[in-house]
Amino acid sequence: MSDLAIRSLSKSFGGVRAVNDVSFDIKRGEFLALIGPNGAGKSTCFNMINGQLPPDSGEIWFEGAKLNGKKPRDIWRLGIGRTFQVAATFNSMTVIENVQMALISHANQVYRLWKPAASLHRERALELLAQVGMQDAADRPSRELAYGDVKRVELAIALANDPRLLLMDEPTAGMAPKERNDLIALVKRLVIEKGISVLFTEHSMDVVFAFADRIIVLARGRLIADGDAKSIRDNPQVREVYFGTGKTFQKSEAH
């Protein structure tokens, strides 16, 4: 059974068809990479799934529920966690309070006016921070963290509602190669432990080929390939998209 089903999704900005008739599935527990050159429509695709952008046409299904027209906060409540391309936390809070905020929201306690928030779900928050290796920084102001650590905290926040699907938009953007591998390895481990499915976009091919179970490739808004690492690597269309054919260069020489 597939967790997330995308059916003929399309979105245009002005005359540009940013995402054009894209369909794919994610099976439970699958680690799926969505790759493609800049401007291929990856982020647009993501923002339609997480509810930030309404699709022009097509359908998005998650565990039998249609996501079209739902707000980001409602989609989160269905069990879909997410991390952002540019990671950030709630800067006026400590690291653990960031996680506690998500746990409070998950427990539907947002409108409580009395009990101090800092005393709620502290144990669980520490557990989540321990999973991403950030328990030692729990009581530091989150704005003081290094960027790589912010990414880890963001992951802990995304895990707070026990998601069954995790959407990660360029999880390693802005990180050093060593950090990248560590973070993705961490995600992969957690995903296997908890049986979460993950859809992520990524520019680092090393990361993609080393960790993804399956890879789908977008180019100019269309899905051009879908398969495991080897078949994607050998796909002539994908090579053309990434490396070009040299034709543009030949043409300009012919003049």
Next chain:
Amino acid sequence: MSFNAFLFQALNGLSAASGLFFVAAGLSLIFGVTRIVNIAHGSLYMIGTYIAYSIATKVGGAFGFWGGIVITALLVGLIGAAIEIVLLRRIYRAPELFQLLATFALVLVINDATLWIWGPEDLLGPRAPGLTGSIEVLGRRLPTYDIFLIFVGPFVLWMLHLALAKTRFGRLMRAATQDREMVGALGVNQAMLFTGVFALGALLAGLGGALQIAREPATLATDLIVIGDAFVVVVVGGMGSISGAYLAAVIIAEVKALCIGLGIVNFGGFTVNFSKLTLVAEFLVMAAVLIARPYGLLGREQVAVRSVAEPEEPLRPSTPATKIAGLILLVVLVCLPLIAKNSPYTLVLGIDVLIAVLFATSLHFIMGPGGMHSFGHAAYFGLGAYGAALLVKWFAAPMGLALAAAPMLALVGALLFGWFAVRLSGVYLAMLTLAFAQIVWAAVFQWETLTGGSNGVLGVWPSAPFDTRTPFYFLTLALAAFGVLLLRKFLFAPFGYAMRAGRDSPLRAEAIGLDVKRVHWLAFAIAGAVCGIAGGLFAFAKGSISPETIGVSRSIDGLVMVLLGGIQTLTGPIVGASVYAVLQDYMMRSTEYWRALLGGIILLLVLAFPSGIVGGFVKLISRRKTTSKAAS
């Protein structure tokens, strides 16, 4: 009203629109480039009327009038440049809204300087040489000077357009309006650009003021009236849009002229005096535009300016030391009637300060943790005060009931206004809240049969046992302490965290399931209700309530208190309100020029403590700590 009379009023409206346009255009340009909401812009306009009056009467003749207008505009431009260089340049890096406090201080200083130079009387200028006559239009006489004004507005609009489109300075201004950081990164001398823009904006305000002397007398009340109108015009037209400012000026002026023209109209036995609805009409137009087009008629969504302010420290529960200090303060306050046995005035002042503290703390609740900069907190103060006073007046309600009704009425008002306000952000939210406050003010002022109009409601005295000073002081202390501690409790609860989460990053807050607008809306309502308690107490403390005590100046007082204390700390509003209330009281009693003195002190504080009094204190301590650590 006949069709001809209608057209005639429309022409009148057009001539009034020009003056409005000059101020609004200047305000808009300055905001676009520097992101400063210059409250002192109305003051620059006012100086313009006075300087032009002096030149026109001293020099006399055609040169004195027409030349005087040009010289005035240039002089006011120079004053603007001086303000930018001497004052504002030092605080561009201060937290958001801090420049606001500085420009408000300027309003006070300029107002008293004008009083000192020109005296308190209204001064009516000479008629314009060469344009003293009138011509017949649609069967009525229209002064030629008004016709001249009708054309001056579009002419200046055209000139500004040319300047913005064709000159290098104009291009830089447009670029800076779109992305100030990028302009700086391209190596443009920002200091020069900012000074230039400020001078240009001031020049326009001066020109607008100078042109008015043949129509209206120069008076000291002009500054706040003009800035109120200019805010409305800029917001309706769209921040940073010059054409929008002209369009909006015309719309607002026409609506006003129409209201005056309609006069008293009968709707089947129900009389409405439209000429008294000008204020309400103006702000209703603004509220309607903001709801339909949140960025004004011709405005665009603001590019978020990356905050240069220092980020906020996480909230920590109070340390034992703070708790003890708070307890000592409370004990001192409880003992105050004993300590001040021989000076009964101390208790009166004490009551004022406590009410101010409650008012400022409720405003801080939405401004600080909520990130909603309300410019109209007086609305909820007024609703509370009038709610209590009217219950006493019409139903002879006992004080307990009236004081309980105060927060209820304020809550209803805050729920209604807040629902619209939380849909906007930044300056637009500030202006919409201001508009709502003005609507409340105008309703109170103009609904004479219910509220007593400008006389207000008298005889609102507390009932026994609170009818003497000391018991009433204790009642105020109890309610103020209750309100302050309650809001503090809320901030540490999940709800308060959700407020801050929504402020820190709305996108991220929504992504973890928070309904940010709903959280902020409820916060707005809570703050309104607590503010209503302050209003109710105020009515009983003074024994009366009148429109002037719930006007713009009270909203601004609240802002000043919060910013003065420091917006990023929870004790800030308490300290800020106390300092401000005591200073104001002391200076009002000691000098005629108390406004200038107060303004001067605010300016000093702004320059010395750019993060407020408490904020500055906290920083000082943490610096001590780090240096002593480094030393050991």
